[in-house]
Amino acid sequence: MLTVAIAGATGAVGEEFLAVLAQRKFPVGTLIPLASARSVGKVVRYGGRDFPVKDLATFDFRGVDVAFFSAGAERSREHGPRAAKAGALVIDNSSAFRLDPAVPLVVPEVNLDAAAGHAGLISNPNCSTILLVMVLAPLLRQVPVRRLVVSTYQAVSGSGAKGLAELARQQDEERAGKAPSLDVYPYPIASNVLPFVAGFGDDALTTEEWKMVKETRRILGRPDLRISATCVRVPVRRAHSEAVNIEFERAVHPDEARAWLAAAPGVTVVDDPTRLVFPTPRDAEGKDPVLVGRIRRDPGCPTALDLFLSGDQLRKGAALNAVQIAEALVPAGRAR
């Protein structure tokens, strides 16, 4: 059995880590929930036992087998390397190391081989990126891609528990005839969509859009991949969706694509228009696989397909992918 630390244990992703570890019967011997000093004194319940929250800033990682980090990039940068140095396998859900060539960026179904030779630190990709590469990789293995255009429909859980609270509070306020109050987002998210996720970066792309561009290129091992992303927050609770246009090097029949995706691990094809069967974020909520459907020929480009995918942002988009990395790298007993 393993000693497992969770940094950011009291957040939305932290809670999902606990649920995923329990469901997958991860060999947790001792659980160490870590958070900021103001959460010390709280207790996290796991497997019928209570574990007191400890202060991440002062915690000594010696003796920890696996440490899942989901406490923001700043804390990962500060405490991730020292946890790895102390002997823990650190799987970091923040953006801190995702583009660091010394730190593998891994989606197990797609590029587990990239984890070989890691130095104790592995990066979990951005949530929208994970969902996208889960669907892209099985297609790109068959036919090279020429160009990609992605538009996202991202849930408020991507902003953590406070994103979920913001949507619920604004809906209550509107129902009471009040103007929605603002805390997390610069404009209301209730009855709105915001073409703005995270902050703005170079060339008027948002940081989320750059993550999708750069992380997708890195995970697929295609630094030259031609990809555009528009990232949009929508008033949905916890599953992300993406409309994806894929221009291939040759024409691909939708049935071929469906067959390749149906055979892909972690992907479920949900695609029967005549019976009104297609992916929705509500359907993806709480589920492990990425749902993909609406697979069809682009009427404007004979070598392109359109498709639509939905996946649980907190599960495959975050906690599940991280736990899968740990499972793959900790086959027997101790992590390192």
Next chain:
Amino acid sequence: MLTVAIAGATGAVGEEFLAVLAQRKFPVGTLIPLASARSVGKVVRYGGRDFPVKDLATFDFRGVDVAFFSAGAERSREHGPRAAKAGALVIDNSSAFRLDPAVPLVVPEVNLDAAAGHAGLISNPNCSTILLVMVLAPLLRQVPVRRLVVSTYQAVSGSGAKGLAELARQQDEERAGKAPSLDVYPYPIASNVLPFVAGFGDDALTTEEWKMVKETRRILGRPDLRISATCVRVPVRRAHSEAVNIEFERAVHPDEARAWLAAAPGVTVVDDPTRLVFPTPRDAEGKDPVLVGRIRRDPGCPTALDLFLSGDQLRKGAALNAVQIAEALVPAGRAR
């Protein structure tokens, strides 16, 4: 002053017609609200006066100058031609005649010339299509386009007053801990997005997606235009948004595009990322212009730009565009 009939006067678009006619001081002398037999007996208030709703099925259009139809394709097919034959200028908001070569399909800022030689019947395009061509046309006048990929974020008002009611009711049900009940949409729209607008058509595209493809081609006079559309319903009340990727024949600088759009009638550029200025559907609500922003280079294609637009589905997407057509064709007194 004109005698103006509104078929579908009691619906969401019908109400918007009344608001737009009043705001624009359209020369309404007599207003004749028309609806199905079950609405007869109701009264529509306009300009401080009450007008009794009459039965569309049996109404004699002789003496009517302008008839705005927004009562569904079936009723337009049945009653539009006879209204035109009786001498009314019929502006039809349904899909009934949009692809009929004998009926002009018009967005005044884009192709008013197409209305010349009409035979009493003019089609108002699909709402998402109107918003798209308002932004595309000023760009395509400058540089030819090679290929388009569009993803929409469509408000529930596109399904009329019952779409708005469905979203509100489902949010109330969820707040009360109940499962959302279904009436208009096949799955919940509260905290969800549906990659399904209208029904399914050929080649696994939805009818809404085909409308965007075919109507955009027709309005722009480019029957070969390479365009893909993914149409998605989102839990937003009344303005549609679209993420648009435009591959041009040559590289276009975002500043060039911004200047061309800033000079275009009916379009407002809302684009200053460093100050968090970008279009949102809440901002577009109740406004006449289409808002466009997030104008940026596609990092995957040197000759492509990405942009994001929002526009009021009931105004420019429906009633406003129809009234603008009437204004352009009724310069002095009588319509025909």
